[in-house]
Amino acid sequence: MEDISCDVLVVGAGPAGSMTAKWAARHGAQVVMLEKRQEIGSPVRCGEGISKSWLPEVGITPSPRWINVEVEGARIFSPSEKVMEINEKHAGNEVGYVVERDAFDKALAIDAANAGTTILLKTHATGVLKEDGKVRGVRAKHFGEPFTIRAKVTVGADGFESQMGRWAGLPTNLQLRDMDSCLQYRMTNVDCDARYCDFYLGKVAPGGYVWIFPKGEGIANVGIGVQVSQVKSAAEVKSYLDRWIQKHPGYAKGKTIDMVGGGVSISQPVKQSVLPGFLLVGDAARMIDPLTGGGIANGCIAGKIAGEVAARAVQSGDASLEALLEYDRRWRQALEEKLLRNWIAKEKLVSLPDATFDKIIDALSGVKLEKLSVLNILKAVRDKYPEVTQEFEAFL
Amino acid sequence: MPGKRDRHIDSFGETCISCGACVGICPLNCIYLDEWRIGFDEDVCTRCGICVRACPVGAITIA
Structure with a gap:
């Protein structure tokens, strides 16, 4: 050359x-x-x-050549699987299209x-x-x-x-604390709701989350990110993901057709x-x-x-x-x-215990937030669990 | 007790999925992902083991 x-x-x-x-x-x-x-x-x-x-x-320009699914919103699941739904208008970076x-x-x-x-x-x-x-x-x-x-x-x-x-x-x-180590399976024959991108927080994925992004026709990307500083042994990221799937029958019955990994900076x-x-x-x-x-x-x-x-x-x-x-x-x-x-x-989130995630999601699941902002979230949590937001009083 | 220098990365064995997580975290920039394969510069590597923790599938072993 x-x-x-x-x-x-x-x-x-x-x-x-x-x-x-x-x-x-x-x-x-x-x-x-x-x-x-x-x-x-x-x-x-x-x-x-x-x-x-x-x-x-x-x-x-959005094109059917690369759009798999247009989702309506995101659902965030706390460790005890209380659900908070965020519709498209208020959702952050991750909602809109699931793409090819x-x-x-x-x-x-x-x-x-x-x-x-x-x-x-x-x-x-x-x-x-x-x-x-x-x-x-x-x-x-x-x-x-x-x-x-x-x-x-x-x-x-x-x-x-x-x-x-x-x-x-x-x-x-x-x-180590600046990176999540990630693994994802593309699974078929799973019971996912194609209207939502789902996120599972807490100890199921320390310093990260489990995600389910629907690809249509019972296919979904089922993945996990774990903060590397919270990884204690080799192949633990895969173990976390496998464990999560085993605990969810709608996914445990699925079959993996593709596997990808990678790093994500959280710095x-x-x-x-x-x-x-x-x-x-x-x-x-x-x-x-x-x-x-x-x-x-x-x-x-x-x-x-x-x-x-x-x-x-x-x-x-x-x-x-x-x-x-x-x-x-x-x-x-x-x-x-x-x-x-x-x-x-x-x-803040990477250090929260599961019980606190449960309280936050529980408080937010019951309210219709006009706008998804940190302030609105804190106020909604304070109304139900004032002890959770104590250290944020200055903002409120 | 063997020093760090005596340890070596055994392999990016058969478990490796060529994802590059180890490449991004290596503090010495000595791991690379060429077209498909992960490799590392043995002379630069200090066997710090950070890549072992970053690997999502446990493909890297340091003996």
């Missing part, structure tokens, strides 16, 4: 990468996007639940390609090119053959297991997402919502900004730290307040 050069190089063809590529190309940049695998979107490593509200702002994630990723890559992006499959980055303190592209292998790609702006969109950030010099390290986003000639985007920049574990929406929103800023840097011939900090400023403006709020909420 001959060495090549381009304006904007995107490493990773997930949603954040394709969004970055599409918007950079639309703004006139010559874009190359690398994908290490032979097929974009596969294998799927995702619960596949997304909300709808953010799709128009990043230019994604491989088709979704391909649709976004097609958008990027149609905007002019060159896509190289079976091409993985093996290191970052740095000259005079600036990132100038990557070393890569295409069908195993080493070559280099030089770029005016390089974008790391290489997901949770990102190496680009650390190669370039941005700290993205996670502590705050990276402190720094930009270096001279370099941007970090999506899961790689720890933009996953630490409360819900959802990463697609934030990755796409930041990806659009990254593409716009990268294209502008190319046009102006200025890919300095100062010029690219525009990206850092804009994605923080769009996402950081919610990320921080949800991180604080998550920090």
Whole structure:
């Protein structure tokens, strides 16, 4: 493979990468996007639940090619399985569509390609090119053959297991408490309600939750995330999931047709997402919502900004730290307040005993909340169980 | 009692589902997921064992 050069190089063809590529190309940049695998979107490593509200702002048109099920809401189950229902209007990041994630990723890559992006499959980055303190592209292998790609702006969109950030010099390290280890079975012949995405909280999944996302026709994604700092022995995550399934006859009778695992960061986003000639985007920049574990929406929103800023840097011939900090400023403006709020909420939730989860869900199950906000939730809980909200009195 | 240096990652044995959870948590960035396979740089690895806990299916053993 001959060495090549381009304006904007995107490493990773997930949603954040394709969004970055599409918007950079639309703004006139010559874009190359690398994908290490032979097929974009596969294998799927995702619960596949997304909300709808953010799709128009990043230019994604919902399509039956990637929508499995449109759900009406979410149900949150406490440890004793009291239920709180949240309808679509009030639900957070995780409700709206259950998607066919491989088709979704391909649709976004097609958008990027149609905007002019060159896509190289079976091409993985093996290191970052740095000259005079600036990132100038990557070393890569295409069908195993080493070559280099030089770029005016390089974008790391290489997901949770990102190496680009650390190669370039941005700290993205996670502590054990900053990560949930996840496992999911796609099961058929299960008794799930296709109107809802279901979440089970408490000791069934310490520091995380069990999720049931319906795929239609008695098929569902049944998965679990457990905070790694609460894992005590090897393969415990699988044991938790198997145990949960065994205790639920509607799922125990099901058959598993697919199994996926993966890591989800539940930390705050990276402190720094930009270096001279370099941007970090999506899961790689720890933009996953630490409360819900959802990463697609934030990755796409930041990806659009990254593409716009990268294209502008190319046009102006200025890919300095100062010029690219525009990206850092804009994605923080769009996402950081919610990320921080949800991180604080998550920090509280991972330490709650089952009895408290039961009280909170019990208090909330009986009330119709006008708007799902932290304040409204606290007030509703206080009315029934004042002792639970004692330490939040200052907010109330 | 053997020191950390004497321990080694036995394998990412047959249980490995190539999910990459260990790659993201490795404090030294020494585990990688190339197209399908997980591998690690033996010279960089300190046998800290963090990846063992992060693995959802128990595929990593340190002896």
